Amino acid sequence: MRSLDYIGTGCCAGSANAKNDYTTMLGKHQLSSEKTELDRVSHWENVYSTKQTTEVSWFEAEPTTSLNVLDQLLPQGGRIIDVGGGASFLVDRLVEKGNWDVTVLDIASTAIKHTRKRLGEVAGDVHWICEDITETKQLMKYEVWHDRAVFHFLTNPIDRQAYLDRLNESLIGGGYVLVATFAPDGPEKCSGLPVCRYSVDELANLLGKEFKLSTNSQLVHLTPTGKIQQFTLAVFQKV
Numbered sequence: 001m002r003s004l005d006y007i008g009t010g011c012c013a014g015s016a017n018a019k020n021d022y023t024t025m026l027g028k029h030q031l032s033s034e035k036t037e038l039d040r041v042s043h044w045e046n047v048y049s050t051k052q053t054t055e056v057s058w059f060e061a062e063p064t065t066s067l068n069v070l071d072q073l074l075p076q077g078g079r080i081i082d083v084g085g086g087a088s089f090l091v092d093r094l095v096e097k098g099n100w101d102v103t104v105l106d107i108a109s110t111a112i113k114h115t116r117k118r119l120g121e122v123a124g125d126v127h128w129i130c131e132d133i134t135e136t137k138q139l140m141k142y143e144v145w146h147d148r149a150v151f152h153f154l155t156n157p158i159d160r161q162a163y164l165d166r167l168n169e170s171l172i173g174g175g176y177v178l179v180a181t182f183a184p185d186g187p188e189k190c191s192g193l194p195v196c197r198y199s200v201d202e203l204a205n206l207l208g209k210e211f212k213l214s215t216n217s218q219l220v221h222l223t224p225t226g227k228i229q230q231f232t233l234a235v236f237q238k239v
């Protein structure tokens with residue numbers, strides 16, 4: 001897990017403290033990055049090794065919202081990456097549609113194993129990347145970048161910037177980023193880890209002027225144990 005040292009006041013990239021956090025914590029981050037990276041991997045491997053994929057709080061039986069948004073944006077399909085796809089059924093549904101070239105990236109090899117097994121033979125039609133999104137060098141060019149409940153785990157500005165750099169490099173002009181994070185009134189933690197919660201304006205500020213807001217909504221997710229979680233869903237188009 002990330003050291004609590006990295007969690008700025010308010011834990012929000014849109015805060016005025018973000019830049020200062022970055023400057024003062026850079027040295028510390030470099031010293032401990034190897035350890036924290038290992039911690040992050042082992043956290044997620046442990047989650048997917050010890051829990052059923054249907055019992056994790058973020059489980060959704062059908063990725064209906066994402067599919068509806070994608071149908072509206074790109075009915076013809078295209079190349080998409082599901083960042084931190086975990087054991088989500090999004091890949092199953094996109095492969096079934098037949099007009100999507102799908103990449104699933106996740107830090108946890110166990111999650112990828114679960115999903116590949118479930119897909120069976122058609123898993124061969126999907127590109128799989130088992131890496132940290134803040135470090136990967138394996139990205140291609142995509143028409144859509146999909147992230148449900150991953151970006152909000154990046155609680156230090158260095159990781160957020162690394163994520164945004166990868167997004168900028170790999171999303172084509174005119175492409176879309178669909179991001180769902182906990183909303184300002186959402187939970188402060190997920191899977192035992194602290195998260196940053198975002199409004200749509202905070203997400204827009206982080207992404208910068210190169211990304212134009214296409215659509216957004218507040219979502220409510222019901223966890224398998226019946227808890228309600230408020231999400232911000234935002235779709236931006238790269239100018």
Ligand SMILES: C[S@@+](CC[C@H](N)C(=O)[O-])C[C@H]1O[C@@H](n2cnc3c(N)ncnc32)[C@H](O)[C@@H]1O
Nearest residue numbers: 044058084085086088106107108132133148149
């Ligand atoms: C809350 S789960 C969401 C899973 C999936 N997006 C869904 O909607 O079901 C977060 C996922 O992101 C992955 N993850 C967390 N940090 C990551 C990182 N830095 N790079 C890549 N994947 C990461 C975890 O392994 C996990 O599968």
